Amino acid sequence: MAKSLPCLLNRFRDVSCAAMLFFGATGSLMAQQQMEYLNRGVSATHSSNGVFVSWRLLGTDDAKTAFNVYKVTNGKEVKLNSKPLTKGTNFLDAKADKNKPNTYVVKALEGKKELPSKDSFTLKPGDVPYLSIPLKTPEGYAPGDASVGDLDGDGEYEIILHQTGKAHDNSHDGPTDDPIFQAYKLDGTLLWTINLGKNIREGAHYTQFMVYDLDGDGKAEIAMKTADGTKDGKGKVIGDASKDWRNEKGHILLGPEYLTVFDGLTGAEIHTVKYEVPRHPDTENPTQEQLKEIWGDGNGNRSDRFLAAVAYLDGKKPSLVMARGYYTRTAIAAYDFKDKKLSLRWLFDSDSSEENRKYRGQGNHNLSVTDVDNDGKDEIVYGAMTLDDNGKGLNSTGFGHGDALHVGDLDPTHPGIEIFDIQERFDDAGMHFRDGATGEVLWKKPSLSKADKGQGPGRGLALNIDPRYPGSECWATSAGMSGMFDCKGNRISETAPACNFGIYWDGDMLSEILNSTVIDKWDYINGKSNTIFDAANYDCVSNNGTKSTPVLSVDLFGDWREEVIYRTKDNNELRIFSTSIPTDHRLYTLMHNPQYRLSIAWQNVAYNQPPHASFYMDEKMPEVPKPNITIVKGK
DSSP states (O other): OOOHHHHHHHTTTTTTHHHHTTTTTOSSSSSOOEEEEOOOOOEEETTTTEEEOOOOOTTTTTTEEEEEEEEETTTTTEEOHHHHHHHHEEEETTTTTTTEEEEEEEEEEEETHHHHHHHHEEESSOSEEEEEEEEOOOOTTTTEEEEEESSSSSSSSSEEEEEEOOOTTTTSOOOOOEEEEEOOTOOOOOEEEEEETTTTTOOOOTTTEEOOOOSSSSOOEEEEEETTTTTOOOEEEOOOOOOOOTTTTTTSSSSSSEEEEEEEOOOOOOEEOSSSOOOOSSSSOOHHHHHHHHHSOSSTTTTTTTEEEOOOOTSSSSSEEEEEEEOEEEEEEOOOTTTTTTEEEEEEEESSSTTGGGGOOOOOHHHHHHEESSSSSOOEEEEEEEEEETTEEEEOOOOOSSSSSSOOOTTTOOOOOOOOEEESSSSSSSEEEEEEOOOEEEEEEEEGGGGGGGOOOOOOOEEEOOTTTOOOOOESSSOOOOOOTTTTSSSESSOOOOOSSEEOOOSSSSOOEETTTTTEEETTTTEEEEEEEGGGGGGGOBSGGGHHHHHHEEEESSSSEEEEEEEEEEEEEHHHOOOOOOOOOOOOOOOHHHHHHHHHHHSSSSSOOOOOSSSSOTTTTTOOOOOSSEEOOOO
């Protein structure tokens, strides 16, 4: 994000100066990014001492906007607060009767004038701390990763859910089930079902799905890789349904490959193009020898590793980014979606020139998107390398492939964006921390050698969990890399919490730890984790095997704290959990911070990573100014 020259000269010693530009407040280097219209996002959940009501401060609101909270009783609105609410955007209704429905309306004040509002939320009777979404799960399937988007333009998110059957990656043999996607409203209404068919392999490395308003009409689309036999939400078949391109091992190494944009509200195909980059430049049916020559193996383990994202490559409008490969060859294509048509914006290929060769083999099982060089346009952080907004290489460490990646203002004393990455290496760079704009490695830590029975770390995490040290604390899971490091690379603890996701849940500005169904608070004094919530107590389970991730973690509604979504054990329901802990801290909804919003779009990609905002948060941060965005509302 754009940061002023005085801030840079002071190397961010003046935290208030840094905070003034976290959302690009000056606008001097940033175009206004198109963002979706959101309503007030009123929500309510049962707590131990009443009903907790929460709502959004929008990116277009004045930071000091006051609010009134009303309960609808016998058709009349009864104000619950004695004075306008000017601190946190939450309220505890201690007199609520949990045995009856409770309907709440929140209204903003403009000066002393109260603005009308139709945004309301009705909490059903009972005492469960979640919103239930009943599912129509196909037999033999289970709810997998999800994303959110406003499919109908009403300011409320819908959930796009990947229903997952039998899955494999190409390092394993065997057929898979057809990948199935469904769209649900928050009341459980099923909008559509898309079946990608037998010619798309089911698994985390193949079924990336992007949900975003790609054409600026105020309604989100869905973009996915498709193939012969894909059936859209209206039942229309893409390609030739009679074709079966699976080989005797269940791998799909032949046949045409497509990229399709679907209508968010109906699931209908809008436009389909050939997928860039293809397996082979000259034929849809390459031999194993041809695949091996280009990618390094002949069974698709390297050629069929896909990533995807959405990025503001021009600083204003979102573009679709689809990628293939990261172990060896890396190919990344950017598309614009205008007038219901996809057009190729640029194509990057690590093997297309000698200059690009240093970007070969640097990708992770995940990626991130933000403006790392302060030019107002997004870059693609692709593991150990970064691609500029114009599709040309920006920088590369050469450290190679890794499994986890974290990007943001991880060190507020260092100018700009920082990147924390881990590598599957048996040498001096098991983890590293680098400058986003230049790729300069600020510090790195070794993993043990093979001779010492070491291994490259499989997970890494960077979160602000210890207020004694500025910036994010960093840790990884690997022999020889135990404990926790501050953002300067100094070991500050011999112990560390679980290494998975982070979430904002309680009332302070520190992150909590999200692992499997458990939310922990890190006790930095005693070096241990204390559990503050466990969704397993409500019949919920995590996803993705040992990865133990939620269906989605996201600032879905309510104030700036995040919701977490899990499936139930019987696979017939999603349960959305939201905090009921009061706070006086006030921030704009994280979904109006462009980097965070794009993080939600890519969270489902391969090895899921938690979302990060572009700005640093702690208890001492001053008021955060408005994000530099323009709102697009559906008609």
